Amino acid sequence: MTASTSSARPQELFRYSDVATRLDAELRSEANSLLSRLQRFEATCTEYRMCVSYLPGRIQGYASQADGTDRWVRRVGVGFLEADIFYGTWIAIAKSGKGFLDIVKDLAASRGKFRLALLTIGRLLNRIGGRGHVKWMDDIYRRLARGIPYRGDMDRFLKSDIFKNGLFIVSFILDVSEDVHKGEYDGDAPKIVGVNAISTGAELGIASTGYGAIVLLVNAAIQIVGNLQVGVQHTLAALVGGDHETTDLLLEDANRVEDAVGRMDLTNVIKELGEIAYDVYGVPYVSVGKALVGAIQQVWAQQDLNTLLSACQSVLEVQEKYGTDFILMVISPAVLLWTHRDILGEGLLDAGKATLNVVDGAVDWWLSSGFSFIDATMVITNQTVRSLPVSADFKSAVDSTLKYWLQRSQDNAEWVVKLWMP
């Protein structure tokens, strides 16, 4: 990379990082010294209780936090240095993007009602063709509008292109990041961004066609529900305690479901087509790709909802300006599908049918559970917290109760596994 293609100056970033990291270390050292002095001071104040020794802890906390930021600045500097044109900018972000991904995951985790609404759409999807679905639309839309904790005009927000594009930008970020970390395409950075830009464009195109949007939304819902279920199984497997054989079996099941959920991702198909398009046409569609990366840079610099919306607006404007590029991106996979229909057509159709079936199954799965009872990060335990004093018989009943729910979820999971891994 040359300095002229990047607004960042890596050497300055390095200098900043080195100086700041050193200052943070000094700050922590000072805080330790201050702590011992304040503790002595507190001990001498016997008439009135003084409590000031917590202050150095705050300073240490700040120093640790600042240290992390400063080191991140250095990593970004390295990324800029190693990068090539705008792809490098993205790689720099992706390599150090854990914080942002965590934020995205947190946002997704807080959307319980939203997920339920999406699954309701899944139920609707199975009625397409039966003409019985239209009357449900208003109800579904209301559920969506109620489910998302957004304080503005939700109705307008959901109908806006910004919302739609926002979903796909997040998808693009996650997909590229995953490919970078997995070393897909032999680490070919331009190809990673190119393939994902094309497939994201294709998804946008599909989303602009009526029920296409529903298909993609439902597909996303399946992934969320499936991964949540895997989290539940991993968590509950620990309950079995000393029964290692059963624990291993449960974990094995969880891994199989995880694999099945990954296989059933409809976007895999779109991505395959995106790769073909990239290989056939080289490095096309730079305009929208640049806009996407620019949006990511904005969001990375300022991680809040307003910035995300602003970034989405930028992408929207570019799409309007470079309409030809965008349309080409959307059409390319469709053209490829047509020209390679002998090879791809039937497989894609099968994948589509299977996905629709899985939607129905996933909805039943969800509804038959009645609720999703455990967060993936939750640990049920009788070891790390003080346990209620219960008899051995009662404890056995408690474990049986929890295993019962595990069994119920696994019965449903088995259905999915059989469907995808006969």
Add this chain to the structure above:
Amino acid sequence: MQGEKGKMPSDATVTLDLGAEEILVLLNVLRVGTLPGLGEDPTAGLSEDQLQRARAAGLNSLRARGWMKVEAGESGLKTSIDSTLVAILLTCAAAKTVLFISRLPANEAPAISYLHCGPHLFVVHSTEQPGIHRFIATISRNDALTHIVQALHLDHQSPPAMAGFTVEEETFGRVTAAIQENNGAESIHILREQGVPDDLAQQVADSISNLRANSMVALMRLDIQGGPSSSEGFGLLESTSGFWMLETRSTANGGSTVTIQPVAARVCQERIEALIPPLDSANARA
């Protein structure tokens, strides 16, 4: 929990008292929308700010009791929660068989309990004081029955010394309406019209006029997958002379009748016992 106050739980039964704020936290963590008895939305009427404060208070309370722990993990905050607490709430949230027990005393607050019959646990949920929920979890069917019997004030009462009778449900509705309007003569007149003997009509009117409590026992079989649900049970009128059992039955012409008969407390207990299903687990007790 009673055990915390110095009284150790029996082998088969655990009693927990949870504050409303603690329940809000647990429902949120377990991703359970609501429990029978908490309404469709336990957070209804709370602003977002109030809800956050309530959950914060509930979380602190649970942490102070040592039943819940929140700590930083590699992938964010990790919540640890006592397994007994989880099993009790899961049973309440998802048991397919629930025995609903209500007792409305003449001059006191109504008392409502739910017996959730899970596959491995019975849980009796009631509200003993405003804002405090009591959960009695047991693996003993007898213990579960005992709590229900106590909730209905069933002891060793003999049946009232009267005969039973059956009338149309609509007729019985008119009888009770007349009594509520302090028109005892009208209620007796209605019963006489239906062929109820004079002395029996008089005794029934007197009993209903001087009720100690009006109770209901209903077993609900809930089909969570959206299939048909069903219920069966009976009403109990508790008078100074004993209990009257009320049962409704559908008739061929689409209407329904009410059968009112005096019963001994022991018979009521047997009827309730017959409604409670056994546990599935091997560790279940009689």
